[in-house]
Amino acid sequence: xxxxxxxxxxxxxxxxxxxxxxxxxxxxxxxxxxxxxxxxxxxxxxxxxxxxxxxxxxxxxxxxxxxxxxxxxxxxxxxxxxxxxxxxxxxxxxxxxxxxxxxxxxxxxxxxxxxxxxxxxxxxxxxxxxxxxxxxxxxxxxxxxxxxxxxxxxxxxxxxxxxxxxxxxxxxxxxxxxxxxxxxxxxxxxxxxxxxxxxxxxxxxxxxxxxxxxxxxxxxxxxxxxxxxxxxxxxxxxxxxxxxxxxxxxxxxxxxxxxxxxxxxxxxxxxxxxxxxxxxxxxxxxxxxxxxxxxxxxxxxxxxxxxxxxxxxxxxxxxxxxxxxxxxxxxxxxxxxxxxxxxxxxxxxxxxxxxxxxxxxxxxxxxxxxxxxxxxxxxxxxxxxxxxxxxxxxxxxxxxxxxxxxxxxxxxxxxxxxxxxxxxxxxxxxxxxxxxxxxxxxxxxxxxxxxxxxxxxxxxxxxxxxxxxxxxxxxxxxxxxxxxxxxxxxxxxxxxxxxxxxxxxxxxxxxxxxxxxxxxxxxxxxxxx
Amino acid sequence: xxxxxxxxxxxxxxxxxxxxxxxxxxxxxxxxxxxxxxxxxxxxxxxxxxxxxxxxxxxxxxxxxxxxxxxxxxxxxxxxxxxxxxxxxxxxxxxxxxxxxxxxxxxxxxxxxxxxxxxxxxxxxxxxxxxxxxxxxxxxxxxxxxxxxxxxxxxxxxxxxxxxxxxxxxxxxxxxxxxxxxxxxxxxxxxxxxxxxxxxxxxxxxxxxxxxxxxxxxxxxxxxxxxxxxxxxxxxxxxxxxxxxxxxxxxxxxxxxxxxxxxxxxxxxxxxxxxxxxxxxxxxxxxxxxxxxxxxxxxxxxxxxxxxxxxxxxxxxxxxxxxxxxxxxxxxxxxxxxxxxxxxxxxxxxxxxxxxxxxxxxxxxxxxxxxxxxxxx
Numbered sequence: 001x002x003x004x005x006x007x008x009x010x011x012x013x014x015x016x017x018x019x020x021x022x023x024x025x026x027x028x029x030x031x032x033x034x035x036x037x038x039x040x041x042x043x044x045x046x047x048x049x050x051x052x053x054x055x056x057x058x059x060x061x062x063x064x065x066x067x068x069x070x071x072x073x074x075x076x077x078x079x080x081x082x083x084x085x086x087x088x089x090x091x092x093x094x095x096x097x098x099x100x101x102x103x104x105x106x107x108x109x110x111x112x113x114x115x116x117x118x119x120x121x122x123x124x125x126x127x128x129x130x131x132x133x134x135x136x137x138x139x140x141x142x143x144x145x146x147x148x149x150x151x152x153x154x155x156x157x158x159x160x161x162x163x164x165x166x167x168x169x170x171x172x173x174x175x176x177x178x179x180x181x182x183x184x185x186x187x188x189x190x191x192x193x194x195x196x197x198x199x200x201x202x203x204x205x206x207x208x209x210x211x212x213x214x215x216x217x218x219x220x221x222x223x224x225x226x227x228x229x230x231x232x233x234x235x236x237x238x239x240x241x242x243x244x245x246x247x248x249x250x251x252x253x254x255x256x257x258x259x260x261x262x263x264x265x266x267x268x269x270x271x272x273x274x275x276x277x278x279x280x281x282x283x284x285x286x287x288x289x290x291x292x293x294x295x296x297x298x299x300x301x302x303x304x305x306x307x308x309x310x311x312x313x314x315x316x317x318x319x320x321x322x323x324x325x326x327x328x329x330x331x332x333x334x335x336x337x338x339x340x341x342x343x344x345x346x347x348x349x350x351x352x353x354x355x356x357x358x359x360x361x362x363x364x365x366x367x368x369x370x371x372x373x374x375x376x377x378x379x380x381x382x383x384x385x386x387x388x389x390x391x392x393x394x395x396x397x398x399x400x401x402x403x404x405x406x407x408x409x410x411x412x413x414x415x416x417x418x419x420x421x422x423x424x425x426x427x428x429x430x431x432x433x434x435x436x437x438x439x440x441x442x443x444x445x446x447x448x449x450x451x452x453x454x455x456x457x458x459x460x461x462x463x464x465x466x467x468x469x470x471x472x473x474x475x476x477x478x479x480x481x482x483x484x485x486x487x488x489x490x491x492x493x494x495x496x497x498x499x500x501x502x503x504x505x506x507x508x509x510x511x512x513x514x515x516x517x518x519x520x521x522x523x524x525x526x527x528x529x
Numbered sequence: 530x531x532x533x534x535x536x537x538x539x540x541x542x543x544x545x546x547x548x549x550x551x552x553x554x555x556x557x558x559x560x561x562x563x564x565x566x567x568x569x570x571x572x573x574x575x576x577x578x579x580x581x582x583x584x585x586x587x588x589x590x591x592x593x594x595x596x597x598x599x600x601x602x603x604x605x606x607x608x609x610x611x612x613x614x615x616x617x618x619x620x621x622x623x624x625x626x627x628x629x630x631x632x633x634x635x636x637x638x639x640x641x642x643x644x645x646x647x648x649x650x651x652x653x654x655x656x657x658x659x660x661x662x663x664x665x666x667x668x669x670x671x672x673x674x675x676x677x678x679x680x681x682x683x684x685x686x687x688x689x690x691x692x693x694x695x696x697x698x699x700x701x702x703x704x705x706x707x708x709x710x711x712x713x714x715x716x717x718x719x720x721x722x723x724x725x726x727x728x729x730x731x732x733x734x735x736x737x738x739x740x741x742x743x744x745x746x747x748x749x750x751x752x753x754x755x756x757x758x759x760x761x762x763x764x765x766x767x768x769x770x771x772x773x774x775x776x777x778x779x780x781x782x783x784x785x786x787x788x789x790x791x792x793x794x795x796x797x798x799x800x801x802x803x804x805x806x807x808x809x810x811x812x813x814x815x816x817x818x819x820x821x822x823x824x825x826x827x828x829x830x831x832x833x834x835x836x837x838x839x840x841x842x843x844x845x846x847x848x849x850x851x852x853x854x855x856x857x858x859x860x861x862x863x864x865x866x867x868x869x870x871x872x873x874x875x876x877x878x879x880x881x882x883x884x885x886x887x888x889x890x891x892x893x894x895x896x897x898x899x900x901x902x903x904x905x906x
Contacts, residue, residue, distance in 0.1 A: 060685040066765045132834040139762045146722040233740020276610040305736045306743035309642045320627040327623040334591050339607035341600040363580035372637040373573045375733035379760040443558045445729040447760045450768030454699045
């Protein structure tokens with residue numbers, strides 16, 4: 001991914017380590033984000049392997065319960081903030097300027113900073129595992145009073161959350177500034193590629209929700225060290241208040257992870273169906289509706305805290321309503337495929353798997369939204385299965401699709417299609433073996449976040465673990481394919497895919513260090529949606 | 530490594546577990562034993578069927594398209610990219626479906642919310658990591674700890690095998706006894722961090738939040754033993770605080786209450802007696818397993834940085850710290866909860882003695898109930 005061709009470059013381009021550390025180039029920073037997120041994907045994945053190894057059979061075999069809880073907690077934080085979010089920002093960095101005909105991001109120096117504070121944030125987070133008292137172990141949701149029992153790691157956890165929040169907010173500001181100011185002449189908002197649209201909406205979600213999280217964790221900090229009682233009932237506070245504030249951030253966060261995925265899939269499916277995206281305008285409106293609704297459904301994560309019935313009914317109705325715009329999206333993707341002339345390269349395969357498996361996650365989401373039944377599902381493996389369907393076979397699969405789709409543009413070479421298809425089938429089968437049985441475990445009564453379980457849960461846990469190991473090993477193949485592609489292969493054309501539309505395919509592959517220094521002239525066919 | 534291999538083989542054998550286990554726990558939600566749990570199950574099945582049918586239709590159409598509309602079959606792509614009519618249809622249909630689901634869900638939620646006219650009230654208090662049950666009308670309090678056998682089998686030790694225990698991690702020393710066919714109010718709250726009280730057969734779970742009380746109700750139709758677990762992460766012992774409900778007839782329940790009260794009074798009286806070293810150590814070990822082992826570990830080594838070691842510790846070995854030792858147990862310190870309320874003087878005397886003489890501490894100290902009583906404020 002890192003071999004951006006220099007020969008096309010008319011300017012003096014920095015080289016060596018300085019090129020990366022001081023980079024203000026959207027492509028280099030995009031590459032940094034993507035490589036970083038891949039590394040985090042493997043670190044978080046290794047923690048998942050520890051979890052699945054411990055759950056392979058009843059009894060305690062490998063780790064102590066306290067460390068197990070740390071793995072559950074840090075796995076989630078790393079995967080959400082370290083793998084999926086930076087991958088999304090990396091794609092936005094690389095592709096948005098190319099898609100809208102801009103020479104770079106609007107705020108290149110801030111772009112550098114928003115990336116480079118991330119490695120420090122995660123170094124801090126991972127270092128907490130070696131501190132006195134162990135790493136954060138109360139779940140990534142950090143509910144008090146439990147999180148306040150954390151040892152030396154506590155202030156570092158809070159500081160990590162602040163750093164990651166600052167990074168994401170800067171990234172979001174940059175994306176909004178770029179899209180609103182730097183579009184090529186003629187590209188009106190309703191002519192933008194859908195990926196750009198989903199990212200603008202995501203950026204607004206980030207700006208609206210992350211400060212709320214920062215506020216919540218700062219209140220935890222003052223409760224622990226400065227004698228406040230925001231969340232302490234004995235001092236007149238309320239532990240549930242934290243949950244309300246946290247999920248006011250947390251639910252939009254879910255869509256921060258999912259909306260860019262919608263954008264990716266909406267880009268890839270038309271390419272390989274050789275047919276324009278069905279219902280472009282309704283896609284934009286559906287994305288915006290989902291984003292707005294996401295601020296009114298937070299308490300469905302906490303139906304069991306004992307809210308008044310009117311509150312529970314409101315949040316149940318609002319939650320179920322999200323099924324409508326989400327359904328519109330799925331139907332639009334289907335209609336895009338309908339009567340197309342489809343081929344099934346790796347990006348398309350991952351996108352189709354995304355549509356199906358994300359929808360399965362949506363189905364369990366609808367079931368979870370029904371409050372009286374959620375009282376049974378809540379905090380069980382049914383929930384674990386649900387959010388891994390939407391986040392792993394959803395968000396992560398879309399990121400894999402995006403990587404295969406744009407690798408030719410990034411490296412100038414086609415990736416090994418045969419290996420990529422093997423990677424796809426291994427990932428898809430393994431992920432389903434891994435997560436589908438967890439629905440059964442949850443329904444049968446297995447709570448989440450437990451290191452050990454009764455023998456009635458043994459069979460499905462073992463099957464799930466086998467799927468987990470297979471999924472983990474298969475991802476090494478992805479790394480091999482990416483490295484192989486970066487080093488060489490069949491030369492990619494400027495328009496690497498036959499059916500691809502959009503400005504990014506008008507520049508050579510690999511994309512030169514600087515592109516669109518003068519705004520491109522947009523032809524009518526380019527602006528067709 | 531060989532032992533891991535052995536376990537692997539043992540575990541593989543598990544896949545062929547008798548089908549009866551499947552029949553008991555199955556793939557699906559349990560129907561449970563209360564009117565509400567049955568309705569919750571029905572609502573679950575309705576929504577499951579709804580999404581299954583939608584899935585079959587949607588994915589069916591998609592696969593048909595994937596099969597037929599492919600370039601390799603020489604298809605020329607169509608050009609259409611919108612149709613207001615179909616877009617209105619596929620917005621309206623999902624809306625109608627969710628309205629159809631929301632109506633029965635609302636009715637059920639209202640029914641579950643009605644905690645009026647209960648005949649009996651039990652307050653379930655979550656502790657790290659056990660449950661306390663207070664029968665408010667009968668003025669009876671019991672503590673419900675993980676059963677001793679599960680404690681032994683849950684250690685990180687290759688020589689134990691949890692397969693031997695059918696109720697592993699789902700059994701307690703003192704189950705919550707409840708009468709059948711009676712509307713019972715169950716209040717949930719917690720002493721330290723948030724827990725959640727959940728018995729799948731009763732059809733709901735509810736958080737137990739320190740400083741707040743949630744009220745719920747249940748009415749159990751069939752006598753039997755129903756098992757559940759804490760459902761909100763509450764620290765290291767989250768997986769080790771099961772809930773066991775034993776439903777019996779009203780008469781049996783009344784007899785049980787009377788007997789329980791009698792035996793508690795007898796135990797309290799007996800606990801004031803002087804005990805021999807042997808008695809103290811035996812009793813102390815049992816009390817330690819039920820109350821202290823989760824943090825301080827079977828070998829008294831604790832968990833570095835979180836739970837202090839007792840083996841060789843200043844407090845458990847130095848004679849001048851004997852009183853501090855007792856007051857820590859009675860009133861707690863930092864993360865350590867106060868045990869003064871849940872253990873009687875004899876239990877605390879025994880466990881103090883045990884801690885001062887086990888794992889090579891060998892102080893020879895004997896603590897009697899009177900010594901503990903003297904430290905109570």
